[in-house]
Amino acid sequence: MTSATNRDVFVKMLTALGQKDFDTFEAFLAEDVLLEWPFAVMEGFPSEKRGARWFRDILEVSWQDFDPYAYRIQALHEMADENVLVAEYSSHSRFIPTNTPYSNKYISVVEFENGKISRWREYLDPQVIAKVLGVQAAWSADTGGPVSTVADGV
Numbered sequence: 001m002t003s004a005t006n007r008d009v010f011v012k013m014l015t016a017l018g019q020k021d022f023d024t025f026e027a028f029l030a031e032d033v034l035l036e037w038p039f040a041v042m043e044g045f046p047s048e049k050r051g052a053r054w055f056r057d058i059l060e061v062s063w064q065d066f067d068p069y070a071y072r073i074q075a076l077h078e079m080a081d082e083n084v085l086v087a088e089y090s091s092h093s094r095f096i097p098t099n100t101p102y103s104n105k106y107i108s109v110v111e112f113e114n115g116k117i118s119r120w121r122e123y124l125d126p127q128v129i130a131k132v133l134g135v136q137a138a139w140s141a142d143t144g145g146p147v148s149t150v151a152d153g154v
Helices: 004-018 022-027 052-065 126-133
Strands: 029-036 048-050 070-078 084-095 100-113 116-124 138-140 145-147
Touching (some): 004 084, 004 116, 022 029, 029 052, 048 052, 116 126
Antiparallel strands (some): 029 048, 084 100
8 A cells, every 4th residue: 555654745745735835845855856747737748757856847937827726636546565655636826917717637646766756657637737727838949838829818
């Protein structure tokens, strides 16, 4: 069964992330964490990437226009392997430029090694992102964040 320690790591990590406490958030990730998004988050966003620092950096840029996220965990599913956890959760925030509420649902498969998250595969609804940022929103590797057409009225 998933270890209590690993469950605790996930809950604390998600809490820190929601509060935009990026130092604490990053500390819960292995330096070379494998991050995966099997369904395209938005045009140009990678389907997988390695690196705790990379993830922290893009979140800091991407989330500047959002209020802190209120995460709610619906379920943490025990797995036979103590180093694997499946989590169902939701997020609730606000996109500041348009005062638009943002809420999404997630399922994550998380693997742990030495008390840190070593692999995080996250499934989310990209249509929710498109509705909030604008249908034509795309990821910019140059800026490390989304390029939205909201300002253009699209």
